[in-house]
Amino acid sequence: xxxxxxxxxxxxxxxxxxxxxxxxGGDFSTFAMGWSRQAxxxxxxxxxxxxxxxxxxxxxxxxxxxxTISRNNxxxxxxxQMNRLKPEDTAIYYCAADLLDGVPEEDDDYEYxxxxxxxxxxx
Numbered sequence: 102x103x104x105x106x107x108x109x110x111x112x113x114x115x116x117x118x119x120x121x122x123x124x125x126g127g128d129f130s131t132f133a134m135g136w137s138r139q140a141x142x143x144x145x146x147x148x149x150x151x152x153x154x155x156x157x158x159x160x161x162x163x164x165x166x167x168x169t170i171s172r173n174n175x176x177x178x179x180x181x182q183m184n185r186l187k188p189e190d191t192a193i194y195y196c197a198a199d200l201l202d203g204v205p206e207e208d209d210d211y212e213y214x215x216x217x218x219x220x221x222x223x224x
Contacts, residue, residue: 102126104196104215111221112186118220120181122196130154133199134172134179137208138192139217145195147208149181159204163189186222193217 108120120136135150149170150159158170167186172179179196197211205211 102132102198102213104198104213106194106196106215106218109194109218109220111223114186114188114222114224116186116222117182117184118186120183120194120196120218120220122179122215124177124179124196124198127198129177130174131200133201133203133205133211134170135159135197135199135205135211136170136179136181136194137197137211137214138190138194138220140189140192143192145208146192147197147206148194150197150204150206151179152204153202157204159206183220186220188222188224191220191222193219 105123136148139145148164151170169182195217196215198213199211
């Protein structure tokens with residue numbers, strides 16, 4: 102399985118960004134997908150997840166109400182729409198995949214991770 106995240110960049114506080122992740126090397130429709138992030142000097146934090154069919158989602162408290170995860174099984178992509186961004190959202194964001202049923206809510210539950218994309222939110 103290969104995952105390629107894109108869409109990161111520099112944005113002012115209060116702004117929005119949309120991250121995308123391209124999946125290859127497996128049957129995308131059988132994988133739960135998620136996004137984690139790692140801020141400088143901090144441990145990786147799981148942010149959002151979506152079940153293989155897209156019907157179930159999970160959000161961390163920090164993401165709830167501001168971020169939306171979605172997937173397109175026809176295009177093998179998963180996205181993370183991030184609104185009302187804050188400086189504390191600054192991190193490298195990683196796309197994650199796993200064959201577990203449901204929506205894994207822990208960082209360690211995901212077997213596959215791709216290279217991240219950097220999001221910087223200025224104050």
